[in-house]
Amino acid sequence: MKFHSVGGFSEVGKNMLALELDKEAYIFDCGLYLPPIVELEEEKHTPSRLKEIGAFPNDSVISNIRKKVRGIFVGHAHLDHVGAVPYLERKYNADIFSTPFTNEVLNSIAKDNGVKMVNNRKPVMPNSHFNIGNTDVEFLHVTHSTLQSSIVVVHTDQGAVVYASDFKFDNFPVIGKKPNYARLKKIAEGGIHTLIVDSLYAHLEQKTPPEKIAREMLGDVMLNSQNEDGCIIVTTFSSHIARLKSIVDFGKQLDRKIIFLGRSLDKYVGAAARAKLIDFHKDIGIYTYKKDIKKILRKVSEKKNRYLLVCTGHQGEPGSVLVRMANGKLPYNFSHTDNVIFSSKTIPAPVNIMNRKALDRRLREKHARIFTDIHVSGHAAREDLRDLIKMLKPQNVIPAHGDMQKLASLAELCTEMGYKIGKTVHIMKDGQRLTL
Numbered sequence: 251m252k253f254h255s256v257g258g259f260s261e262v263g264k265n266m267l268a269l270e271l272d273k274e275a276y277i278f279d280c281g282l283y284l285p286p287i288v289e290l291e292e293e294k295h296t297p298s299r300l301k302e303i304g305a306f307p308n309d310s311v312i313s314n315i316r317k318k319v320r321g322i323f324v325g326h327a328h329l330d331h332v333g334a335v336p337y338l339e340r341k342y343n344a345d346i347f348s349t350p351f352t353n354e355v356l357n358s359i360a361k362d363n364g365v366k367m368v369n370n371r372k373p374v375m376p377n378s379h380f381n382i383g384n385t386d387v388e389f390l391h392v393t394h395s396t397l398q399s400s401i402v403v404v405h406t407d408q409g410a411v412v413y414a415s416d417f418k419f420d421n422f423p424v425i426g427k428k429p430n431y432a433r434l435k436k437i438a439e440g441g442i443h444t445l446i447v448d449s450l451y452a453h454l455e456q457k458t459p460p461e462k463i464a465r466e467m468l469g470d471v472m473l474n475s476q477n478e479d480g481c482i483i484v485t486t487f488s489s490h491i492a493r494l495k496s497i498v499d500f501g502k503q504l505d506r507k508i509i510f511l512g513r514s515l516d517k518y519v520g521a522a523a524r525a526k527l528i529d530f531h532k533d534i535g536i537y538t539y540k541k542d543i544k545k546i547l548r549k550v551s552e553k554k555n556r557y558l559l560v561c562t563g564h565q566g567e568p569g570s571v572l573v574r575m576a577n578g579k580l581p582y583n584f585s586h587t588d589n590v591i592f593s594s595k596t597i598p599a600p601v602n603i604m605n606r607k608a609l610d611r612r613l614r615e616k617h618a619r620i621f622t623d624i625h626v627s628g629h630a631a632r633e634d635l636r637d638l639i640k641m642l643k644p645q646n647v648i649p650a651h652g653d654m655q656k657l658a659s660l661a662e663l664c665t666e667m668g669y670k671i672g673k674t675v676h677i678m679k680d681g682q683r684l685t686l
């Protein structure tokens with residue numbers, strides 16, 4: 251079998267891999283590269299502009315197998331895994347498989363950007379499998395920082411191919427179940443040919459803490475450090491539905507009115523509601539249009555201590571609600587009574603670091619209280635990765651989801667476990683082909 255590393259092997263983002271068998275081929279993920287998109291600021295995201303700035307994986311490297319592609323499997327709903335699907339799917343005559351939540355997000359990305367998709371979308375329940383021709387494919391439930399994430403398994407004549415990007419081993423999830431360890435072990439018994447795996451935190455000598463820890467941290471700050479006269483303003487990843495649920499739960503405990511501000515929050519919360527995975531959307535108000543946001547912020551300003559605001563802007567993105575509030579473009583005056591909670595981590599791309607610095611400076615000038623890093627990661631760290639590899643005992647490992655340094659960290663872990671670089675652990679760059 252052949253592996254084509256299309257994207258996400260020379261950078262963090264635009265993840266895309268193709269598996270080529272004798273008569274057919276499959277694509278895993280098709281995501282966006284986000285840093286240059288952030289730099290577009292409020293400029294319109296037309297397909298040609300996105301292509302020009304390198305936001306799409308360069309799938310011309312698999313144009314020779316285009317006609318063999320029988321399925322596109324999307325593991326989860328993050329934009330760096332699903333975001334390019336609406337733009338590239340038309341080149342393939344293949345159904346698109348994903349869990350119901352991811353499918354809802356995919357549909358809304360296409361709709362919001364006015365892109366008409368041509369292939370069928372096939373929602374797949376977590377922990378279920380289906381056939382494409384004679385090939386059996388499984389979507390195994392795993393935990394991550396968004397809902398209904400999956401490890402995708404393709405059962406071939408030569409053993410299973412397991413695609414685990416992204417995941418964490420969370421034994422205390424806030425929404426949904428623990429990872430399906432039992433089924434992973436069962437698949438391992440049948441023999442795994444190749445594991446393609448998330449290497450983002452392979453260098454971190456940790457087991458990533460569970461989401462429950464982030465919930466406790468958040469509860470501590472929201473319940474015990476609130477100012478009776480001020481507003482609580484929280485920002486987090488819009489796709490992190492479990493985190494949003496915790497924020498809403500504490501907001502209810504505080505008896506504050508809960509207001510969500512921003513389009514991407516609406517997109518992900520709407521998708522989770524349509525997939526019937528949450529009911530907290532009934533307890534909140536969501537505002538997306540400038541006019542409505544202005545109106546509600548005027549109201550909030552009159553009685554700040556009655557409200558909890560959840561808004562976009564955790565990376566200091568220029569068009570986000572929090573940044574526009576801090577820059578005085580929206581009718582809200584920060585003061586020393588306001589608590590601003592970043593339930594997030596700054597993604598270490600230069601553009602994000604710069605944007606966050608600018609936002610923090612603005613907030614400090616206005617004497618708002620800032621709480622940063624009220625967060626735990628959604629990615630497996632080194633010791634989780636070791637557990638996964640030990641559990642699956644794959645014949646081959648292909649590190650994915652990172653630049654050379656991150657891939658090399660995972661490869662080094664594999665060599666500790668007896669794998670040989672170039673023989674059983676394979677470092678690829680974007681646009682390469684590997685025959686195993």
Ligand SMILES: [Zn+2]
Nearest residue numbers: 326328394416
């Ligand atoms: Zn992810």
